[in-house]
Amino acid sequence: MKQRCIKTSFTALSWSELSDSDRDLLSQAKRMTERSYSPYSHFQVGAAALLKNGTVVLGSNQENAAYPSGLCAERTTLFAANANYPDQPVVALAIACYTNGKFTANPGAPCGSCRQVMLETEHRFNTPMRVLLYGEDEVYVFEKASDLLPIGFFAEDLEG
Numbered sequence: 001m002k003q004r005c006i007k008t009s010f011t012a013l014s015w016s017e018l019s020d021s022d023r024d025l026l027s028q029a030k031r032m033t034e035r036s037y038s039p040y041s042h043f044q045v046g047a048a049a050l051l052k053n054g055t056v057v058l059g060s061n062q063e064n065a066a067y068p069s070g071l072c073a074e075r076t077t078l079f080a081a082n083a084n085y086p087d088q089p090v091v092a093l094a095i096a097c098y099t100n101g102k103f104t105a106n107p108g109a110p111c112g113s114c115r116q117v118m119l120e121t122e123h124r125f126n127t128p129m130r131v132l133l134y135g136e137d138e139v140y141v142f143e144k145a146s147d148l149l150p151i152g153f154f155a156e157d158l159e160g
């Protein structure tokens with residue numbers, strides 16, 4: 001038996017420690033929480049994807065009375081980016097969560113399905129996608145999506 005250990009690293013920064021461009025992308029994600037359609041959970045998530053060509057694609061979570069038909073903000077945004085700009089790597093994705101009248105103090109953790117979609121987006125363009133998670137108290141910055149999903153599942157794995 002071998003004991004193995006997975007380590008991941010990210011930076012926790014205050015708002016003032018962020019670069020202007022990261023602050024701008026996070027501000028766009030924060031604004032997008034206002035466009036969330038979340039009448040069931042009342043948990044409003046906004047996302048902003050920065051493409052290599054400088055374009056920013058925006059999205060929010062979209063819920064449905066048939067609950068599983070809804071979609072998280074991260075996937076809404078990445079699928080829109082990939083559908084409209086299929087040749088453009090996504091270089092950064094910012095996410096913010098708003099509930100009970102305020103942004104969350106701690107960064108919201110993307111769900112497993114969104115991490116898997118982030119991973120494939122990063123992999124298909126062979127370009128690191130930085131992930132910026134907004135919290136009122138601090139912001140987490142992951143330098144690549146794979147830091148959020150070690151031992152990921154890729155197309156190559158389908159070949160066995």
Ligand code: THU
Pocket residue numbers: 038041043044045060061062063070071072073074108109110111114
């Ligand atoms: N949600 C997101 O949009 N992103 C996440 O990473 C976690 C959860 C949404 C899904 C649902 O509309 C609401 O938040 C509550 O789970």
